[in-house]
Amino acid sequence: MMDWYPFFNSLRIALISSVIVFFGGILAAYYIARLHPVLKGILDVALTLPLVLPPTVVGYFLLMLLGPKRPVGAWFLENFHMRLVMTWYSGIFAAAVVAFPLMYRTARGAFESFDETLAFSGQTLGLSNAYIFWRIRMPACRQGILAGGVLAFARALGEYGATSMIAGYTPGRTATISTTVYQLWRTDNDALAFRWVAVNVAISAAVLIAVNLLEKRERASRRSAGRG
């Protein structure tokens, strides 16, 4: 009998962190594009770094920030009696930071290909900036933004390095699919490790197939619209 805890834990970490990253990435992409070029360059590098840094380095930074004796971690411990590391939700921090650049960059790409004259014409028609953002810009960029969200979810699901540092591996408490695979392989339980590998591959493949179907439908609807 397989213990499914790692599966559910991975899923909830990935879901919560990708929701955070989804909205955070959209807002960041929208507002950073409007900043002064120097500030924009700095923030762009800072927010994209987790994409290219080894996850262990990200984990190190997170521990430096969230550890019980570190600034943010200590503050939370004192005021909310909450430990931010070595709990199940610690994985959310790791997954969110690592998946953020994927969402941020795809959303930015989608916004950059947006025809700004649409926003301008909205403004001259007297429409509020909020209306223009939600009713014109977002629908026009929907495809890119959804693709970014799904990619971020897939990446969050597969997070290992930073998660293992900040959440560790405690069966039934902080175990995720990726940390479980490593633990099982390390303890020579190849058969069970293989089953978790299969689960992981199946989920990731399903997510990618969903992305492809989404894009295909989008293209098809655009084609039929163009034909009329």
Add this chain to the structure above:
Amino acid sequence: MSLYVDIKKDLGGFVLETKFQAKEGVTGILGASGCGKSVTLRCIAGILKPNEGRIELDGTVFFDSRKKINLKPQKRRVGFLFQNYALFPNMTVRQNLLAALKPYEKDKKKAAQAIEAMAAKFCLEGLEKHKPQQLSGGQQQRVALARIFLSKPRILLLDEPFSALDDFLKWKLELELASLLEEFSGSALFVSHSREEIYRVCDRVCVMDQGKSSPVIPVKELFEAPRSRAAAVLSGCKNFSGARLAGEGRIYAEDWGVTLRYAGEIPEGFNCIGVRSHYIHPVAKEEAAGRENAFCCGILRVVEDVFSTVAILRPKGAAPAAGDGRIRVEMPKESWQEFCRRENVTDELWIQMDGKDIMALYGGE
């Protein structure tokens, strides 16, 4: 109805300095690509912010750098027709029109009535459920204009509405737009790089060159009597020569090496002349002696155009170093062929121009 614009904006390569006043009717802004005419429109709409200056429409200050006034585009109520019409692609025609009413009309029933009336006026019945991509160029323009009129603008800004279209469609849409503009009670600014469009659509025109605007003048005046070389180029003139006064009623055309009779006005800063290609006539050698402003040219090249023949000439008297000194003569194909047969033209051609067709101009290239 009066629009006052006096702004400066740094565009990187050059500084845009526009100053003009537009009254009722359609005022054209004519200029080559990249001269800053679209930027001027965008500054008026509030999409771009000038570095300094003042924009005012009928007593409402849109922008004043000294008083630190910069009205939001939403508050200016200008109708801006974009080159690509900027219809919202995710919305149907009806939703596009509804969006324009959203800031003004809260009553849904009234909004529906207004849209119905506007759709009838712009011949959009039956297209309400279509998405913009499903419409033809002409339909898109009508939707864009209907949307603009629904928002009750105080002034219309038209940014090269025909430049992306092929000739036939352009002609059709221009007629449509002209009749719609007649119904619009406010004034309109029409930006274009095409002198023909400006001539047909506008009442008055402001010529822009390298970010500098010249005073607004009636369209007819621009085409009949341009003052600056830039205006003459934009009005379609192709023959220019550096020039100076050479005694009473005479001008010496430096690049052509000839002295010409000219009786008209001489503008301030006069330094060149221009003559339109179709005002230059070939003449028989024997007749030339008795005619004013006749001189002999070498034929450099003869180009067959669709309906006309263009001869590129070089005056015999032109100094080799002076400018390029070329003259372009354009005439109907048959006339050219007949003239060649009669006069046995080989490599020389006598040409003549009337003094009244010479334009005395100022300004560099």
